[in-house]
Amino acid sequence: MAIEGDRCIDAGSEYCPCYLAEMNNCITCTRLKGKEYCDCTWRGVCIYQEYYFLNNKKRDIRQYQEVSIIEREFIGKNAIIFTLKVPQSLARQLKQPGSYIFIRNSRLEQFFDMPISIMYADHTEGVIKIAVEIHGVKTQSIKNVEDTLLIKGPYWNGIFGIEEMKKTKNASCLVLARGIAQAPAVLAVKYLMKNKNDVKLLIDRSTTQYNLIQDYCNAEILNDNCDFYSKEGKELLRHYLNIGNYELIFIGGSDYLHQNLLELISDKDKYRIVLTNNKEICCGEGVCGACTVYDADGIPIRSCKTQIKHQ
Numbered sequence: 001m002a003i004e005g006d007r008c009i010d011a012g013s014e015y016c017p018c019y020l021a022e023m024n025n026c027i028t029c030t031r032l033k034g035k036e037y038c039d040c041t042w043r044g045v046c047i048y049q050e051y052y053f054l055n056n057k058k059r060d061i062r063q064y065q066e067v068s069i070i071e072r073e074f075i076g077k078n079a080i081i082f083t084l085k086v087p088q089s090l091a092r093q094l095k096q097p098g099s100y101i102f103i104r105n106s107r108l109e110q111f112f113d114m115p116i117s118i119m120y121a122d123h124t125e126g127v128i129k130i131a132v133e134i135h136g137v138k139t140q141s142i143k144n145v146e147d148t149l150l151i152k153g154p155y156w157n158g159i160f161g162i163e164e165m166k167k168t169k170n171a172s173c174l175v176l177a178r179g180i181a182q183a184p185a186v187l188a189v190k191y192l193m194k195n196k197n198d199v200k201l202l203i204d205r206s207t208t209q210y211n212l213i214q215d216y217c218n219a220e221i222l223n224d225n226c227d228f229y230s231k232e233g234k235e236l237l238r239h240y241l242n243i244g245n246y247e248l249i250f251i252g253g254s255d256y257l258h259q260n261l262l263e264l265i266s267d268k269d270k271y272r273i274v275l276t277n278n279k280e281i282c283c284g285e286g287v288c289g290a291c292t293v294y295d296a297d298g299i300p301i302r303s304c305k306t307q308i309k310h311q
């Protein structure tokens, strides 16, 4: 599968221009990538002009803040839902599908930061909810935290295909979500429903053993206990693809799941495909390189900030 992308999720936001512009490595603006001419396809406020008006400086970066844990709920085998009290402005910024924040135990160092999707955001109350599945060092380190978490955000590139999703209106959509990837699916489903789409869901509870989505939206659930890797699960998906007239398919799960389910979709070009971003994200600012993928020409793409298209 070829990869391409030159659309920075932060372009035009209050975090643009960023360090990458100062370093002549802007993802979207060709002038701020060292070229003498402009041939970008960005249709928002000119990034080069913004940079010029800021006296060739970046905007302020996102800052850490310590926030209170209002509630912790243990679900399934190994997951925790945290309800956090955050500033209203941050909660508002985190309502976008694909939103995530970095979280960590406030007693630990920066390298314990982990990206976690926003499942719910209420800007009037200044409350967000996240669901964390406990795996290794970083997630273990917050398992017993009861009082506060250190967070940094907002970040928005938790989903690839956001533009496609935003274009989809009054259409039929199929959402496939497995395990903890139900968390990023919640904001996506809500967004699609707000745009008057008819959203149908197939859920594989996997290790979370829990249907997270039903608590946050009332989309029609076709089946909430599939096993996407089983023969029956794959047949069920084929069945719904045959009888439904879907315009958009969302897959929430690992890259391995994406690959497995995409193989079952014979005429992929017919659909808008939206996928969760599962790359290993470390700084989230396009600098450290942990999330790098390569296009067909071997050019590195920072997937923490770039909307990637799989061709």
Ligand SMILES: Cc1cc2nc3c(=O)[nH]c(=O)nc-3n(C[C@H](O)[C@H](O)[C@H](O)COP(=O)(O)OP(=O)(O)OC[C@H]3O[C@@H](n4cnc5c(N)ncnc54)[C@H](O)[C@@H]3O)c2cc1C
Binding pocket: 100, 114, 115, 116, 117, 118, 130, 131, 132, 133, 134, 135, 136, 137, 138, 139, 140, 157, 158, 180, 183, 184, 277, 278, 279, 280, 281, 282
């Ligand atoms: C945009 C985004 C949103 C995410 N949202 C959620 C969420 O809502 N809930 C949740 O439980 N998990 C989420 N994750 C995954 C979560 O960040 C990892 O599970 C966590 O960092 C694992 O760290 P660990 O040391 O506990 O486990 P490890 O044993 O190191 O890893 C366990 C798994 O997590 C992956 N992982 C490890 N480090 C990272 C990293 N820095 N970035 C991404 N994946 C990593 C590994 O490849 C492995 O598959 C998200 C990841 C991304 C990229």
Ligand code: FES
Binding pocket: 280, 281, 282, 283, 284, 285, 286, 287, 288, 289, 290, 291, 292, 302, 303, 304, 305
């Ligand atoms: S996570 Fe550091 S460059 Fe993407």
